[in-house]
Amino acid sequence: MPDNALVDLAVFLAGTFAAAFVTGLAGFAFGMVAAAIWLHALTPIQTVALIVAYALLVQGYAVWKLKHVINAGRLVPFIAGSAVGIPVGIMILKWAMPSDLRVAVGLLLISFSLYNLLRPKLPEIKRAGSLLDATVGVFNGLLAGSTGLGGILPTIWCGLRGWSKDVQRAVFQPTAVATFLMTIIWLGGAGTITADIARLFAIGLPALFVGTWLGWKLYGRLNEAAFRKILLGLLLISGFVLVSAGR
Numbered sequence: 001m002p003d004n005a006l007v008d009l010a011v012f013l014a015g016t017f018a019a020a021f022v023t024g025l026a027g028f029a030f031g032m033v034a035a036a037i038w039l040h041a042l043t044p045i046q047t048v049a050l051i052v053a054y055a056l057l058v059q060g061y062a063v064w065k066l067k068h069v070i071n072a073g074r075l076v077p078f079i080a081g082s083a084v085g086i087p088v089g090i091m092i093l094k095w096a097m098p099s100d101l102r103v104a105v106g107l108l109l110i111s112f113s114l115y116n117l118l119r120p121k122l123p124e125i126k127r128a129g130s131l132l133d134a135t136v137g138v139f140n141g142l143l144a145g146s147t148g149l150g151g152i153l154p155t156i157w158c159g160l161r162g163w164s165k166d167v168q169r170a171v172f173q174p175t176a177v178a179t180f181l182m183t184i185i186w187l188g189g190a191g192t193i194t195a196d197i198a199r200l201f202a203i204g205l206p207a208l209f210v211g212t213w214l215g216w217k218l219y220g221r222l223n224e225a226a227f228r229k230i231l232l233g234l235l236l237i238s239g240f241v242l243v244s245a246g247r
Contacts, residue, residue: 008041009203015041016054016204017211023058024215025222026231027169028155028176030055031148032238042200048148049197052180054204058212059177065216066170074167077130078154078175081137082144086182089145105149106242112156113236117229124162133157137175144179145186149242151176156235165227 015037023030031051038047063070125132136157144150154175158168222230 011041012038012200013204013207016207020054020058020208020211021215022234023055024062024212025219026215026227026234027062027173028151029234029238030058032241036241046197046200050201050204051148052184053201054208056177056180057208059173059180061212062169062173063177066166066173069166069170070174071167071170074133074171075174075178077133078137078140078171079178081134081139082141082150082175082179083137083182085138085141085143086145086179086186088138089142089147090186092142092146103243105143105147105152106239106244109152109235109239109242111239113232113239117232117236125160126162128161140175140179141182144183148183150179150183152235152238155231159228159231165222165224 015034018037019030019034022033034051034054035047038050042050136153140150140153143153151172154172155168158172161168163171219227
């Protein structure tokens with residue numbers, strides 16, 4: 001194997017481990033972490049296909065781990081809203097530049113994270129009802145359809161709702177799984193998985209599993225305050241990554 005191929009493979013495995021670890025720890029950001037590293041070694045098509053495949057595995061594992069706190073009543077508004085927003089987001093792709101959308105979302109994340117990191121506690125909207133949850137779901141679907149970044153808005157909103165860290169993850173992670181699946185269906189992903197992508201998928205599975213396991217181990221040792229700081233820190237980093245990638 002040529003030296004550059006070995007370097008590319010090492011970059012791919014490092015990105016897989018890092019993205020899985022972060023997602024195991026915080027419950028989101030697999031795509032943003034993976035893309036920031038993988039795009040130095042993989043093509044955009046390979047990156048997108050592997051992000052979707054791996055993210056579904058990681059998020060699916062998280063849903064299973066959190067099954068004891070999953071409440072279908074909390075999930076329905078988010079998932080139903082996302083189902084409405086996804087086709088609208090895909091329509092936006094016909095006239096909007098995805099890079100502009102990524103920059104706009106990145107700036108929103110940076111502003112939100114910096115503001116709340118300087119505050120002693122996130123503002124809470126405990127009395128928000130299903131209608132507001134569904135509205136967040138609509139914008140989540142719109143974002144997923146137009147940029148592929150489903151899951152960010154429910155992550156922020158669940159923190160504002162004042163729920164515990166387990167309840168937050170039991171909402172935004174199943175929502176992310178459902179959003180990814182619906183987005184794939186709308187986009188018609190048939191034919192995007194090549195033999196080369198399948199080979200990379202198989203090679204990266206050990207790094208994915210180890211990263212996910214270590215992330216969950218550390219998550220179990222976090223209190224609510226530490227979880228909040230890590231979540232906001234990752235949102236801040238994600239914002240800078242999106243702004244840089246969108247230029």
